[in-house]
Amino acid sequence: MAREMACRKCKFVTTGKVCPSCKSSDLTPDWYGVVLVVDPQTSRIARTLGITAKGKYALKVT
Numbered sequence: 642m643a644r645e646m647a648c649r650k651c652k653f654v655t656t657g658k659v660c661p662s663c664k665s666s667d668l669t670p671d672w673y674g675v676v677l678v679v680d681p682q683t684s685r686i687a688r689t690l691g692i693t694a695k696g697k698y699a700l701k702v703t
């Protein structure tokens with residue numbers, strides 16, 4: 642299984658080389674905490690983190 646990488650810009654977690662959310666290639670393996678956003682409209686965590694699209698995000702990117 643490929644190592645999951647988190648996007649430094651929007652915290653999106655992906656196994657690809659490019660962030661599918663913001664198209665950035667600025668990814669890092671140094672992240673922890675997973676936030677699964679199913680409904681960004683009603684999710685308080687999503688609002689706090691500034692997430693507007695559903696998906697899997699890192700809580701903290703180092």
Ligand SMILES: [Zn+2]
Nearest residue numbers: 648651660663
């Ligand atoms: Zn991104």
